[in-house]
Amino acid sequence: MMSQDQPSTEDRCGRFWNGMELLKDVTEKKHLLPTGLEGIDTLLGGGLRRGHLTEVTGPSSSGKTQVCLHSASLVAAKHLGVVMYLDTSNSFSPSRVATIIDGTPDLFGHKAKGCEIEDVMRSIICESVFDIFALFEVLNQLEISLSNDKVNNGGSKICLLIIDSISSLLAPIIGGKYPQGRSMMISVAMILKKLADEHNLSVLVTNHMVSAGNGAVKPALGESWKAVPHVRLVISRECRSNICTATVLKHTLLASGSTVKFTVPS
Amino acid sequence: MSFVYGAQNAWDMLSDEQSQKHITTGSGDLNHILGGGIHCKEVTEIGGVPGVGKTQLGIQLAINVQIPVEYGGLGGKAVYIDTEGSFMVERVYQIAEGCISDILEHFPHSHDKSSSGQKQLQPEHFLADIYYFRICSYTEQIAAINYLEKFLGEHKDVRIVIIDSVTFHFRQDFDDLALRTRVLSGLSLKLMKIAKAYNLAVVLLNQVTTKFTEGSFQLALALGDSWSHSCTNRLILYWNGNDRYAHLDKSPSLPVASAPYAVTGKGVRDAVSPNHKRVRVA
Structure with a gap:
């Protein structure tokens, strides 16, 4: 909600907004970033909303990383801005990203070629993170460089x-x-939501699923994390095919419970 | 333009990735579904029923990683962490001999090369470059994985770490399953970090278990739902009649696919000739 300028002391301590200002802010700034996966974009009313924290959850090999790689590629290919990709499982695949970008027309309907692909791929920045302290470190650096207007790509x-x-x-x-551990989890949640709000970022995280008994599965991280994401999406993939099903578990704007099938292009 | 120190952009990562060599499995079909072989900087989990060839593939990889650079290999060394005691050194010697005879078949002119090149192609040399750790409890396993980082810092020529199997001790002695999940997810992050930092492949062999889903019991890899997220790639080995097949179940960059393979006297090879088949003992 806050402007992207350096926040002054007044801004920090309770500058209030009226409804019309909020509406203006939403229409001007809270754009939807496409994921490039048609079904998911339809389900989310256009894509990942800026200022929001979106969570994708699902069993292993259900397509969560594919949603991430597609979103990163689409946002970069359409020159919407820079993508910061934090990878914990060595699964950021640059060749997969190159393939997706290669098949994506830009805003004017042109396909990226040669050196353009290079520019597009240079706007996706990836960092490996292997423990919670490294995550705090990276988020802290990110916050500093986002607050410092001179550092921009x-x-x-x-x-x-x-x-x-x-x-x-x-x-x-x-x-x-x-x-x-729990308090560190809540700290991460607070930092992510603050970054999303103050710097108008869309934050996309993936969560895995754990057994809920009786062979059923539920998203991991428990009840207190449940309240954190604005949007919760659960996806699953049919055995040995690339047809996935996505269901909205929680959405701050749209009705939850709706389901859509989508295909991950090979 | 860096927002975060040490972060790389996707373009630079792509050129790094394209210059990487992969570790051959010994079977062309298997390499094909894996995108060229086992990839460095990734954690690959290989699971299957007992006797399908997990350990054979593990040993094969420990040998193949050592194929010298001039013969198209990585010329690296291997770390083999054995928790089950199934690493049979006579078999390793056989597989090394098989690997060498295949190299000489593909490079018939290598006989002309200097004696130093020939000296490398000895089974003894291949055996000497496997660092073997025998692990007898989960405490030792945790300690070994924690020690790996220091060990690899001192042995930078190691290009593959094989854990055969990651499961064994954690299936026997653990009562507190929530604690097991925490310990295992911590270990998996350490292995991810090692793979990335030392540019090596981590291969985890896993056992199977039965899982009750949708009204029936099905085979699934052991250690639970949470563990299933702990690898970059997952390869499942299974029997299809009397033939061995591998199924790539999870990969961020490759489509799911299956391919047949065979375990021969020389090691893991393509399943082409019918006399390579072993009749399955039920």
Whole structure:
């Protein structure tokens, strides 16, 4: 909601907004970033909303990373801004990204060629993160560079932050006798939502699923994480095919429970 | 233009990836569904029922990673962490001999080369470049994985770490399943970090278990739903009649696919000739 300018002291302590200002802010700034997967874009009313934290959850090999790679490629190919991709499972595949970009027309309907692909791929920045402390470090650096207007990538700012997957960083520390893990999880949630709000980022995280008994599965990270994402999407893939099903578990704007089938292009 | 120190853009990563060599499995069909072989900087999980060839593939990879650069290999060394005691060194010697005879078949002119090249192509040389750790409890396993980072820092020529199997001790002695999940997810992040930092392949062999889903029991890899997220790629080995097949079940960059393979006297090879088939003992 806040402007992208340096926040002054007044801004920090309770500058209030009226409804009309909020509406103006939404129409001007809270754009939807396409994921490039038609079914998901339809389901989400156009894509990932800036300022929001979207979570994609699903069993192993259901297509969560594909949603992340597609969103990163689409946003870059349409020159919407820079993508920051935090990878915890060495699954960011540059060759896959190149293939997706190659098949994506830009805003004017032209396909990217040669050197253009290079420019597009240079606007996706990837960093490996293997523990929660490294995540805090990266998010802290990101916040500093976003607040510092001088550091921007030739005029284009980060518009999408992807963490694939947040649950593998949190799983080793939550549960058990010690409450520190849980408080670190909530700190991560607060930082992500603050970044999304103050810098108009769309944040996309993936979560894995755990057994809920009786052979059923549920999203991991428990009840207190459940309240964190604005949008929760669960996806599953049919055995040995690339047809996936996506269901909205939670959405702050749209009715939840709607389901759509989509195909991950090979 | 860097927002975060050390972060790389996708274009630079693409050129890095394209210059990478992959570790051949010994079977062309298997290499094909894996996009050329086992990839460095990734964690690959290989699962299957007992006797389908997990350990054979593990040993094969420990040998193949050592194929010298001039013969199209990586010329690296291997770390083999054995938790089950199934690493049979006589078999390793056989597979090394098989690998060498295949190299000489593909490069018939290598006989003309200097004696130093020939000296490399000895089974003894291949055996000497496998660092073998025998692990007898989960405590030792956790300690070994924690120690790996230091070990690899001192042995930078290691290009593959094989854990055969990651499961064994964690299936026997653990009562607190929530604790097991936490410990395992911590280990998997460490292995991911090692793979990336030292530019090597991590191969985890896993056992199967039965899982009750949708009203029936089905085979699934052990260690649960949470663990299933802990690898970059997953390859499942299975029997199809009397033939061995591999199914690529998970990969961020490749489509799901299956391919037949065979385990011969020389090691893992393509399933072409019918006399390579072993009659399955039921």
